[in-house]
Amino acid sequence: MTKQQANWSPYDNNGGSCVAIAGADYCVIAADTRMSTGYNILTREYSKICKLADKCVMASSGFQADVKALQKQLAARHLIYQHQHNKQMSCPAMAQLLSNTLYYKRFFPYYSFNVLGGLDNEGKGCVFTYDAVGSYEKVGYSSQGYGSTLIMPFLDNQLKSPSPLLLPVQDAVTPLVEAEAVDLVKTVFASASERDIYTGDKLEIVVVNAAGIRREYMELRKD
């Protein structure tokens, strides 16, 4: 008698797309609010964006239960850091913590595809992009999730960022101003919603700049 195999999977993909764009003195982080499973929509109003620190915001798509657990882990670790160092974690520090937290579960991964955005210690925008097991890179902009294949090429074309292939290595932040970047994000999600079934319903945009954190919403296609 052959060994019984499990007929359930511990993973599911709850869909969605996220984007982050770094500018000279701001960072835009955006994600849609649709949560799905298979061909069903579970809810149209689920936020994928989580504020980890004063100047550090994370957007994650993938398996929602793992994303929630990951967010809780990072929030708890940040609280301990604040108690021990009497200050907020900087964005680059949180970026390293996220990478380590993801790799810790290398052999039963958090099925979570993350983009981390915020301001570094000099007030300049920074974006970090991850895979599910913690491999990360500081970039000028990134997208993750089902819609990323549609979104990334659009951003490559429109953001006018210096090519990452140039030598000497140039800073990848976009020369666009905040309003232009926010507008681009709206356009990008509207386009992704047209062709990606998992992206739509509503767009949540978070902007981090010297003044603090601001939130904005935009309706997307509901089909």
Place this chain on the structure above:
Amino acid sequence: MQFMASKQPENSLLGPESDSQRTLYPYVTGTSVVALKYKDGILMAADMGGSYGSTLRYKSVERMKPIGKHSLLGASGEISDFQEILHYLDELILYDNMWDDGNSLGPKEVHNYLTRVMYNRRNKFNPLWNSLVLGGVKNGQKYLGTVSMIGVNFEDNHVATGFGNHLARPILRQEWHENLSFEDGVRLLEKCMRVLLYRDRSAINKLQIAKITEEGSTISQPYSLKTYWEFSAFANPAQGAVGS
């Protein structure tokens, strides 16, 4: 270093015996639960069937239970796992009451606890094979959430489990609105349950509707829905079918 008896825990990583302790598939199951927010609180409906595969083994299973003062829990999936969850919640509410501090766990807290329990069991590859619906009212705030067997959770104005996601949610998306009256809410739930009765083969025509408001919760006596089977399409379903 203390000397302790070295008995291997049953759920260790070693050996095939430990696998017999893990849930592989459900045995006695309940079908959909549907719930919505209305003016005064939450309305929830579930039928009373407990299926053993394709056999309708139990016909008086209460799949909705009040939890503490402010919450109502509905479950679909493995009935024995639901009973285990009720046992965990009994202990949770007991400890909450024993503080005797005038405070009590609200629906949001209970939902959070259940999410953690379900997720942790999934992490150990031994899930509680349920989809849960948790609704309640505390301090005028209405709350309705759901959590699946692998820990996926969210809250919304209306939720459903299992077949209810396919058949009831679309009806609710079309017809739900803020501040439904009690009668309208019940009518909407019954509409959903009737569709499920017609189309879900594990549904039975014996259901309960539960209500929870700031004042407390009530679960109705079991009753059945009126059904109509005289549609001409039902009378001769193969008429006009190709190749029949």
